[in-house]
Amino acid sequence: MKNKVVLITGANSGVGKATATELARMGATIIMACRNKERGEEALKEVRERSNSKKVELMLCDLASLSDIRCFCEKFEEKYQRLDVLINNAGVILPRRQLTKDGFEMQLGVNHFGHFLLTNLLLNLLTNSSHARIINVSSGAHKVGKIQFEDLGLEKRYNLMKAYSRSKLANILFTYELARRLEGTGVTVNCLHPGAVSTNMGVDRETGFGKLIHKILKGFLQTPLEGAATSIYLATSKEVEGVSGKYFYKQKPIESSKSSHDIDLAKRLWNVSEAVVGLKE
Ligand SMILES: NC(=O)c1ccc[n+]([C@@H]2O[C@H](COP(=O)([O-])OP(=O)(O)OC[C@H]3O[C@@H](n4cnc5c(N)ncnc54)[C@H](OP(=O)(O)O)[C@@H]3O)[C@@H](O)[C@H]2O)c1
DSSP states (O other): TTTTTTEEEEETSSHHHHHHHHHHHHHHHHEEESOOHHHHHHHHHHHHHHTTOEEEEEEETTTTHHHHHHHHHHHHHHHHHHEEEEEOOOOOOOOSBOTTTSSSSEEEIIIIIIIIHHHHHHHHHHSTTTTOOOEEEOOGGGGHHHGGGGGGTTTTTTOOHHHHHHHHHHHHHHHHHHHHHHHTTSSSSEEEEEOOSSSSSSOOTOOOTHHHHHHHHHHSOOOOHHHHHHHHHHHHHHHGOOOOEEEEETEEEEEETGGGHHHHHHHHHHHHHHHHHHOOO
16 A cells, blocks of 8 residues: 555544554655544544654645635645545444534535535546545444425434434435446455544533443444444455445445446436535536
C-alpha cells in the first residue's frame, strides 16, 4: 500500500479508526476525514502512534453539510493529485429525528446523501488513478430498509430502525448503480457489512445512552479491528482486483436483499440524490 492514497470518512472512531490504523501500518498515506476537530486530533495522534507512521493526516469534513463537503473536496483536490481508495465509512444511528444543515433527515443525509456527493465530487481523482477502489460501509440492517420517495424526511412516523435501515439500503443501491456507471473505467466499488461491532455507534454523548448497553454487550460483539477486516480486505487484497458491484461480509461476497438489486429503484434514488445534493441543474 506504500504508494496509495486512502481517504476514510468517520476515521476518528470505531471501525474507521481501526481501518485507518491498519492501512497506515501497511504504508499507505491516510487522510482521516472527521467532523470534529478535537476528536479528530486525538484520533490522529493515536493512529500515528499505533501505526508508527507519519503519513497520516486529518482533514475536517461534516457530512451533514453539503457546503462543507464541497469545500473539503476543493481542498483535497488542491493537496492530492490522486486518490486510490475511498472508504465511505462514517455513519449515524439516532433515536430522535434530526436534520442536517440542509434540512435532510440526518441518517439518510449523512449515511447516504453526504457520501453520494463526496464520491461524485472525487470521481475525477479516482478515475485518474489506475484501479482505484471505492468501499461503502453498509449494514445487514439494509434487509429491512424501504425507500419511500414521498416521505424522505420521515416526518410522519420516524423511528430509528426505519431511518437507519433505509440509509443502509441506499448505500447498497448506490454501490450497485455506481458500479454499473463505472464499468470500463478501472474504478471498482463494493460495499460491506462489518458485523456487530463494539463502537460508539448509537451512543448518545450527551445522555450517555447506549454506553451501558455497549458495556453489557461488549463480550458478544466484535472488536473494531475485527469489524474493520472486510474494509481492509476490500482496500488491499489482490483477490478483489477488478471485482465491482458486490456486497461483502467476512471477506466474502454474499447476497444482499432483493430490493437492493432493484435497478429502477437504484436509478430513481440516483436521480433524486443528484437533485437534492445539487449535482443536477
Ligand atoms: N458497529 C456496528 O455494529 C455496525 C454494524 C453495521 C454497520 N456499521 C457501520 O459501520 C460504520 C462505522 O460505524 P462504527 O460502528 O465504527 O461507529 P462509530 O464508532 O460511531 O463511528 C462512526 C463515525 O462516523 C462519524 N460521523 C458521524 N456523523 C458524521 C458527520 N456528520 N460527518 C462526518 N462524520 C460523521 C463519527 O464521528 P464522531 O465521532 O464525531 O461522531 C465517527 O467517526 C457506519 O457506517 C455504520 O453504519 C456498524
